[in-house]
Amino acid sequence: MIGSNDYPVPWNPLLTNAVKKNYDSSKNEPVYLQIASVRSNGTPKIQQIVFQDFxxxxxxxxxxxxATRNAELMGVIKSSxxxxxxxxxxxxxxxxTLTGRIYIVATPSLSHRFGSPPRRITLANPDSNSDEFWESERxxxxxxxxxxxxxxxTWPQPGEPKASSRPRGESWSVYRDQTSIRVPPPTIDTGFKYTRLDAMEERAVGNGPTSPGGLVGTLGRMAIGAVGGSAAGADKGDELRCVHNSAFDNYCLLIFKATRVDHWKPGAITPPERTIYVSSKDGAWTDEEVNP
Incomplete structure (x- = not known):
């Protein structure tokens, strides 16, 4: 395939075909991968992310x-x-094994925390507004x-103590400024209550404002499964919408631009094959077969 500056990206068809062979897209199941990074103190860190698309x-x-509430993952990505x-x-x-840079595309109200959307990436329409494109893609x-x-x-922050050791009524959001991200009020203690959440139409909850990210349009019909009844003092419909809106604000894209790809392929009878692809500063790719 042709990438930026019309240079071929020789590893992309190999990865695309491998995904088609190894995963059933009709099942719509998350594809979990491991990302290796370095903490600010120099120690290594491996965390889990989910593949979405090319x-x-x-x-x-x-x-x-x-999830933007995954403070350690967000911190590692921002610091390296x-x-x-x-x-x-x-x-x-x-x-x-893919090496490259990651850009965080979060709800626009959190752009001051995670920076602007990626700019040096080829879009379908070169004249399109980058901010609008990435929010639409999210x-x-x-x-x-x-x-x-x-x-x-909708679940609590990974790695934090369970609810039994958390002060009652404390929001799960790592972001305490509720003017930047929508979080359920203390009367809605979500915990792990919600096990199924379908996209729903975006509108205000009760008399509250709409999304600070400026979301426009319809996300489709809503159907949600939960364990237990609705929280005391909250209308069920408003609770579901509040939970959905805060979950969407918590959702972010990680845009990974590869600069090096190491492809290892086992052989049934012959030895494994291994090829390393490296991108130059001008965007051209070179490939070299190496010992497995």
Missing amino acids: LEPDPRVLIFSA QTHEIFWQMPKTRETF LRQWRRLAPTYRASF
Whole structure:
């Protein structure tokens, strides 16, 4: 495939075909991968992210998803210029080790925390507004999520003590400024209550404001499954909408632009094959076969 500056991206068709062979897209199940980074104190860190899609206009780019409330993951991504993702295919057993840079695309109201959307990436329409494109893409990917995975964005912050050791009524959001991100009020203690969450129409909850991110349009019909009844003092419909809106604000895209790809492919009879692809500063890719 052709990437930025009309240079071919030779590893992209290999990865695309591997994904088609190894995963059933009709099941809409999350594809979990491991990302290796370095903490600010120099110690290594491996965390889990979810593959979402390829960016068709720019074959160098892969789209992943994560939760902005995952403070450690967000901090690691922001503090390092380079990250590495290891992807082992479950059926063919081939592996792709991708090295590159990650950009965070969060709800626009959090742009002051995570920076502006990526700029040096090829879009389908070069004249389109970058901010509008990425918010539209975040919405599109949100709609594509499996309902069970979407529900995970209502859950408490990873790595924090369970609710039994948390002060009662404390919001799960890592962001305490509720003018920047919508969080359920103390009367709605979500915990792990929601196990299924379908996209719903965006509108105000009660007399409250609409999304601070300026979300426009319809996300489709809503159906949600939960364990237990609605929280005391909250109308069920408003509670569901509040939970949905805060989950969407918690959802972010990780835009990964690869600069190096190490592809290892096992052989049935012959030795494994291994090829390393490296991008130059002008965008041209070179490939070299190396010992496995």
